[in-house]
Amino acid sequence: MSIATQHGAQSEPDASSPAGDDVATGTDLREGAFGNATGLVCRECGHEIALGPHYACPECFGPLEIAYAFPEVTREQIEAGPRNIWRYKALLPVPDDIEQSPNMEPGFTRLLKAHNLGAALGIDNLWVKDDSTNPTNSFKDRVVACALSAAVEFHSKVFACPSTGNLANAVAAAGARAGIRTVVFIPSNLEKPKQVNSAVYTDSLVAVNGNYDDVNRLASEIAGEEEGWAFVNVNVRPFYAEGSKTLGYEIAEQLGWRLPDQIVIPVASGSQLTKVHKAFQELITLGLVEDKPYRVFGAQATGCSPVSVAYKAGVDAIRPVKPDTIAKSLAIGNPADGIYVLDICRQTGGAVEDVSDEEVREGILLLARNEGIFTETAGGTTVAVLRKLVESGQLDTTLDTVVINTGMGLKTLDAVSDRVGAAATIEPSYAAFTGSGVV
Amino acid sequence: MSIATQHGAQSEPDASSPAGDDVATGTDLREGAFGNATGLVCRECGHEIALGPHYACPECFGPLEIAYAFPEVTREQIEAGPRNIWRYKALLPVPDDIEQSPNMEPGFTRLLKAHNLGAALGIDNLWVKDDSTNPTNSFKDRVVACALSAAVEFHSKVFACPSTGNLANAVAAAGARAGIRTVVFIPSNLEKPKQVNSAVYTDSLVAVNGNYDDVNRLASEIAGEEEGWAFVNVNVRPFYAEGSKTLGYEIAEQLGWRLPDQIVIPVASGSQLTKVHKAFQELITLGLVEDKPYRVFGAQATGCSPVSVAYKAGVDAIRPVKPDTIAKSLAIGNPADGIYVLDICRQTGGAVEDVSDEEVREGILLLARNEGIFTETAGGTTVAVLRKLVESGQLDTTLDTVVINTGMGLKTLDAVSDRVGAAATIEPSYAAFTGSGVV
Structure with missing residues (x-):
């Protein structure tokens, strides 16, 4: 698996992480692109690098996650925010104007x-x-919304994922709404309804002959080889996971x-x-x-x-x-x-x-x-x-x-389709109903 | 079709509407059961009767709808309300404590x-x-929530509907959460997935040999014959429709x-x-x-x-x-x-x-x-x-x-299942992907 995107993003390349030049993103980030996030820190060794489309520590290959310098945040500020996840934007790696970018506006569910x-x-x-x-009817809309913000800030050309279901739906839908090209990879033996539920949003559904692990490996390979691809659960995973x-x-x-x-x-x-x-x-x-x-x-x-x-x-x-x-x-x-x-x-x-x-x-x-x-x-x-x-x-x-x-x-x-069904099948008359034993 | 429920409800029986005694509901309504609603008024002839499980004008058989005496209502009052339809409860035929009754809490969608x-x-x-x-993924949750409130206030024993899909889902789900018996009538040739999507909530799904019109007629007949049944789109329709x-x-x-x-x-x-x-x-x-x-x-x-x-x-x-x-x-x-x-x-x-x-x-x-x-x-x-x-x-x-x-x-x-699908089916390799023509 190629870890291709380890150069610093928001600042000069970090001296301790090898620079890479095979990813177009990360060189022209705007001020405040990631809100109060300050860097990526390794959960294993604590090594910190600049924000960028990276997911593995250049020192120990441990997982990277977002570090922040939070300002004071009050309940009142949050309660005055929109009725979706962006009410918590001060606590997420997203810009302060995130509501202005077309997105799915997920969250604040019951x-x-x-x-x-x-x-x-x-x-x-x-x-x-x-x-x-x-x-798109799962929690994946939350994580994908954060990944989408990162992909937009990194000027990614393609928004992608390997998936067997919920994630594919969320990525394809969010990409459609944002007007960013999506490519979604699924195992070719996936049930037709699940394919439809992604293909309805994108014309780039790619069926892969193999199981989910095979699809996942292919996604990592593409993330390493192609420029400007944001794989939500691969190279922008630290941003995604924060959702x-x-x-x-x-x-x-x-x-x-x-x-x-x-x-x-x-x-x-x-x-x-x-x-x-x-x-x-x-x-x-x-x-x-x-x-x-x-x-x-x-x-x-x-x-x-x-x-x-x-x-x-x-x-x-x-x-x-x-x-x-x-x-x-x-x-x-x-x-x-x-x-x-x-x-x-x-x-x-x-x-x-x-x-x-x-x-x-x-x-x-x-x-x-x-x-x-x-x-x-x-x-x-x-x-x-x-x-x-x-x-x-x-x-x-x-x-x-x-x-x-x-x-x-x-x-x-x-x-559950074999477990539930009609209690009775009757002719359309009151007599048939009263005789059915249903009530 | 029997119009069985024309006696007054909130007050003494209206002299101009024939009293009935075949419906147990409507005789012991609590104060404020319908909020600011004041009566049922015929949309055709303007005749007004007291609030009750009625849907047709006793004078002209025209459709009844809810009449109100609204107090002053401010934007601030509404905005301080819950993030669902009950923020507008002052404008609906529901009690002021509606949030306390278990319900689906629908609305305030994107x-x-x-x-x-x-x-x-x-x-x-x-x-x-x-x-x-x-x-339950359709606007029907709004109307069913208002019908449920009416059914509860009328002390109905059964919460029911004829339906081919969305309404059945909404009624069966809302009834389950409210702990009220539901009976849902569908045409027996309804697709299995739609049956499952209602039967998962209720053990009283009744399949009727006939088309939707037949099912609907049967529902009206049962509403007229049985005591204490609230058919959301039949005898409590005026309350339902307000949703x-x-x-x-x-x-x-x-x-x-x-x-x-x-x-x-x-x-x-x-x-x-x-x-x-x-x-x-x-x-x-x-x-x-x-x-x-x-x-x-x-x-x-x-x-x-x-x-x-x-x-x-x-x-x-x-x-x-x-x-x-x-x-x-x-x-x-x-x-x-x-x-x-x-x-x-x-x-x-x-x-x-x-x-x-x-x-x-x-x-x-x-x-x-x-x-x-x-x-x-x-x-x-x-x-x-x-x-x-x-x-x-x-x-x-x-x-x-x-x-x-x-x-x-x-x-x-x-x-749409015949209209969309995979753009390509490939082996799990980068070479296969680049050769696929998808990107």
Whole structure:
């Protein structure tokens, strides 16, 4: 894998990172292109470089993430902002005029008090953060919006991703609206409906003969070879990943500027869980919420549960697996942020748990029947893990608890289509109805 | 059809309307159950009766709608409200504590400035009101939320509807969250995915051997025979229909408390168009926006265009048709509010136009490719009509224009699944990619 884009961007090339000249972007950044972000810092060795389309540390190849110098930020400033993720723009690597650039305006989705589901599970106070109502119906709109901002500021020619579903939808849609060329790579055996849901936005859907890992490798290769391509989850990943922080900000604001006591989050790469935790920590540091303990729980499907396996074994290393689960949007066998998920869940007194595909299906119906939310398999996984955590006593049912729903059921209809259907089929008469036994 | 529920509700039975005793509801309403609503008034003869689960005038069988005595309402009061339709609760037939009842919390969806679509069509300033991001992905969540409030206040036992899609989804989901029994009636030949999308929420999906008209007739019969059933679009229709006003309120607020110059709205029963107009008039009367002229345009699919046909013929009567179009959510052959749509479009200097199924498909792609919004066939119809209105000179491209998208494309994938797909299928190598001709 070529790491091609390690020259400094916002300032002179950093002396400690090798300069590259094969990427056109990063040489003519405007003032304030990344708001209060100050650089990219390695999560492993702490080495810092200038902001640019880079994702791996030039010293140790560890993952880079955004460093900031936050000004004072008040609740009032945030509350006066737009009803989407840009209300938190001061805390994101985006310019102050981000609202002026055509974008999907995602976020500020519902935080619903889940009275029925709480009662069904025996949890006193439960909320569902419902990201299925984002523009392309998953949380991916948040991260893609931040990646798009970076791509625009880097003057990228092409906005791209490897994906099997939600991410492809979000990238293709956001690129269409922004008027930037998109190229989306998918495994060629992807179900037709999922292909349509991306191809409707772009004429550059590329089907690749191989599995998701093959597609991902090809994307990294193209990112290394081609000039001016912004692969959202490859070379602009540090900017992209910051978008997940907005889930944490919103939950705290919607709870009345306080942190929940417990939160259950699905784990694919693990990025979302680590970023929600980061968001909570930032809110504490900025004095926007009271400092208090909270427990973070990770949810996986048993058919792809490398983090849960490591958690239960009490080890720090994640052993990669070959995914075999219906929860395809969580099916990352070698999760990049898995070790950080372990750290956070252990440190906060949470846990990582996994559930079978059968339990995933039950989780989907449990949420639909109790709260009127039709989630995809990832959300079914998270709700089923919530139930399992209660049953095993790992979750304290007297504490305020939030569960995140990251996507919507119309994208994974097959998961439940054999489980639900008409209660009766009748002739169109009142007599037939009263005789049907339905009521 | 039995009109069973004509006794007075909030006060003593109205002397001019026959009392009935076959409906358990309406006898023990709490104070303020319907907010500032004062009664039900016939749109044809002006006869007024007390609030109750009634939909037809006891004098002339004309449609009943809600009458109000509005207090002073300020922009500041509204802006301080929740980020959903309940910010307008003072203007709806709902109690002041409506937020406390578990409901879907729909509305306050995005109003997106459509830079690209505007440029493509030659319209200087165009916005898309995107109701596809509602909880069950259509505007029906708005009307169902108002119907649910009425059903709860009437102590209804069952929350029900006849439907072929969006309405069934919205009713089943809202009922699940509210903890009220739902029964949803659909034609038995409805596509399996649409059945799943309702059955996931309710175990009382009833398939009826017949077309939508047959299902609708059965629903009216049950509404007349059974006690305590709230059929959202039958006996609580006056309350239900008011929910569409929130589309108009939101558009005005999101434009900065001003009315658009032109608005294009899909026409099925015609209720939505008449209610958006009513909302605009209420905002003017309340002094919340400046009084100014605006043009209202109606959009139909040619395969079910009885209102457009009447408009073009210059007549007042709507001749019912047998629908034959892919825009199934607009396929009402005998639209109840068709004559009011004609009135409004003519009086405001607008028009009613229709487009072919081929143009509907083009409309879907036009919106997706330009703005990253994947709409269903109803939205494709509306966008295609917008284009046709520009091409025919009926729409003034220099005036501020809003187009409403009422639903989302995942529910009608078949409409475009033969039109879009992969640009290339390649082996997973960089050489294969560069040779593919995609870039």
